[in-house]
Amino acid sequence: MCLVSTLLDGNNYLPWSKTVKLALGAKMKLGFINGKTVKPKEDSEEYEQWIRNDCMVRSWILNSISKEIVEAFLYTSSAHELWEELASRYGESNGPMVYQLQREIASA
Numbered sequence: 001m002c003l004v005s006t007l008l009d010g011n012n013y014l015p016w017s018k019t020v021k022l023a024l025g026a027k028m029k030l031g032f033i034n035g036k037t038v039k040p041k042e043d044s045e046e047y048e049q050w051i052r053n054d055c056m057v058r059s060w061i062l063n064s065i066s067k068e069i070v071e072a073f074l075y076t077s078s079a080h081e082l083w084e085e086l087a088s089r090y091g092e093s094n095g096p097m098v099y100q101l102q103r104e105i106a107s108a
Helices: 012-027 047-062 079-107
Strands: none
Touching: 012 047, 012 079, 047 079
């Protein structure tokens, strides 16, 4: 399944992450990346359903990452961990670039 139309390539994290959040929100699965849908205990009745949903969300996200960079994220243990890893790797590094672009636009 295609979650979003544009693949994450490492340089487009901010718009990509926004579209992924919108798509997951529409599917009522946003809690799997923001940490609000907490993994139940293994002996809980909800455990298997949570595992299935988490795997589905991870699959959607991994399928929306370009093949050149996706391998670095294949071994995350949850959708939340995957999302945090992506944000750590690509989100923070774009901050200065966004600020610089905003300054250039404002001065034009």
